[in-house]
Amino acid sequence: MRIQTASLALLGVVLTPVGGNAQSVSVTVANGTLVGVEDSATGIQRFLGIPYAQPPIGDLRLRQAKPLATSFGTWPADAFGSSCYGSRAQPNASEDCLTLNIWRLTGKQAQENGSLPVLVWLYGGGLTAGYTSNPLFEGTNMVRISTEIQKPVILVSVNYRLGPLGFLNGKQMANLGLLNIGMLDQRLALHWIHENIAAFGGDPSKVTLFGESAGAVSIYSHMMAYGGRDDGLFRGAIMESGGAFPLELPNATSFQQTFDSLLTNTSCSTTLAQDATAAQQLDCIRALPINVFRASVGSKTGQSIDGDFTRTSIQFALPAGGYLKVATIVGTNTDEGTNSAPKGINTTKQLFDPLAQGYFRPQRLPNATVSKLLELYPTDPRQGCPYNTGTTKLTSGALDKQACSIFGDLVMVAPARQFASTLAADGVPVYRYRFNQLPPGGSPARGISTGVEEAYVFSNFVRSSSPGSASPSAWDQALAYEMTSAWVSFAHDLDPNPGGNSALPHWPVYGEEANSIVFNGYGSWIEKDTYRDEGIQYIIENVLPHGAL
Known part of the structure; x- marks a missing residue:
């Protein structure tokens, strides 16, 4: 039976026929209206490629992601966003990659079920690879099965920055408070979900994180973030094959060499004064064409001790009780x-x-x-x-x-x-x-x-x-x-x-x-x-x- 628009008014949902088994569906969130797609054959709606932060390009390269500051008006949420650049080839890669995707029941079903629990997927790949458009992570079957067992959920997957664009270290990055940027991308996405998921019928107090390998490492990193502080962002965690790797300081020799390569292997070596400050060095690196940046940077990146978000390795956070x-x-x-x-x-x-x-x-x-x-x-x-x-x-x-x-x-x-x-x-x-x-x-x-x-x-x-x-x-x-x-x-x-x-x-x-x-x-x-x-x-x-x- 065709869902009546009037019955969805309380959820702010509007359906528009687009042909075949699909029709467009819109949901209004804090920064505008998202136009996704509903598959009438499965009864699942998809909202893909949703921006949760300002594009981290230009002067925002190698900075912590900033929340969206203005309305994006009406946003076509019918296709996955770009993959984040990794240390190896990724499909449709770009610096402008901070997007998330949402799968849910039809609006009528969501309304009947009230506020639904939410599963948030963080992909693996060693913090150097991974992307939400991987067909393995398509969410339709998971949401469909949730309805069949009468435990309906909403599924969200999150893109976050990787490799040198997400986990660059060195004393300069530490001095400017710019470490673990990729983890903080995830954190901002969790805040976006907390603030907006109710518009999709989700309950922001019932969020469970799940991830594999580096995704699992990310989850326990959020569990021990800020010394185990509870920001009310999730109530459950599923960790698939998450290794507990010892963390280093950001000025470790191999980390520093990776950062320094962006100075010595590029035009920054000649345009910067010898006494250039860390901020001036970062300004030069931010101005590099992305292909030059990627070709010049060293290979050692990763999570490090930043004294704030990540204060110690998990091996010590656990026995000290410093985790959520x-x-x-x-x-x-x-x-x-x-x-x-x-x-x-x-x-x-x-x-x-x-x-x-x-x-x-x-x-x-x-x-x-x-x-x-x-x-x-x-x-x-x-x-x-x-x-x-x-x-x-x-x-x-x-x-x-x-x-x-x-x-x-x-x-x-x-x-x-x-x-x-x-x-x-x-x-x-x-x-x-x-x-x-x-x-x-x-x-x-x-x-x-x-x-x-x-x-x-x-x-x-x-x-x-x-x-x-x-x-x-x-x-x-x-x-x-x-x-x-x-x-x-x-x-x-x-x-x-x-x-x-x-x-x-x-x-x-x-x-x-x-x-x-x-x-x-x-x-x-x-x-x-x-x-x-x-x-x-x-x-x-x-x-x-x-x-x-």
Whole structure:
């Protein structure tokens, strides 16, 4: 039945036919009117490419994002905005990229359901890549499933600046208070959502953040932001494969070299006086053509200690209680280490140096620590990663499985266990999971690696033209529906159990029993999060805090 315009007046919604199965739909927010699209076949409305900040171009390059100061009038919100420039190629990339996207039920359904919970997606990519227009993150299926299980939600995804445009360091950036700009982009987007989501039928007091890898790191960064201050921006968090990397000061040598390259490799080297101030240096850098900026800047960027938004590494914020205590899901995938470990390892001597240098670690691990790790993780391939593959040699090195096992625990699994156990001890409702499904066409050599759960969380299986790409099986599709339902249920109730006809076992809180659900397409189950206990506990106590500030 066609939705009547009069019935939507209270939501400020106006529908206009645009042909086919789609019609335009408009919502008025603080800075103007957004014209999105409703798909009558799915009953889902999309508002895409919504600006949440002033374009960070010209004099606003390398500055904290500024809220929109004027009305944008009527804004066509029917297509994704540009991707933010990253350290590698991104589609339709631009500096003018601070946009967000919203998926919701039809206005009539939103009105009938009242103020809806909101899920906010932060993509991963090492803070150097990622974009909301990735088809994997299209929100229609997630919102559709939320209606089918009678737990309707609104979905939002956020673009934020990356690499040197979002995470440039150096003493000059520190002196001018311009660190962690990409994180503050996210923070401003959360404020925009808080101020405007009610116009879409959303409840600003019921926001849950979810993200993968760097997106998960971003979420725990917001949990410990400003020493754990509660700004009322979110009430729940879902962290998928978020590593707990030690943070450095902004004037670390490699950070400083990255900044200095913008002076020495460009015209700034000749136009600036030798005694130019930090502000004058930044003015010159802001005036550089973007292609010159990107070609000249160094490679080391990232989150750093700024003394305000980010005051310490998560390894110290957790035991000190310096974090926002909100209900949380924290999870990892079975074979995380295949993404981060070196390959072609045939002796423990070959593995020693890569292990000492670690993965995004500011300091080399002590030799005694490395030796202990090698002792705690067996060389037997039957106990290595990818797990459950027996003695099969999947890559060139005889000890690659040992390497992947250690690196996976260092980078992802030990931080997740530390996070879950600390929150549980502090009385925070926390749910732990392990994703254990090889994706369609997945390589046994990669195993169940970082990021493969995203297709299941969004119920989006995106086929590619690459070799090995395959259609999802009925088991994949069923698992995806259950995982999407669990994520939606958590956003709706702060409890991931969908109830009703769910095929999942009851997902208990982590608690003292260290309960964890294992997601598998052929039947999920509950396990104790105690596997590889001795090695992971050693990492938590001796490796994660080493070199962190």
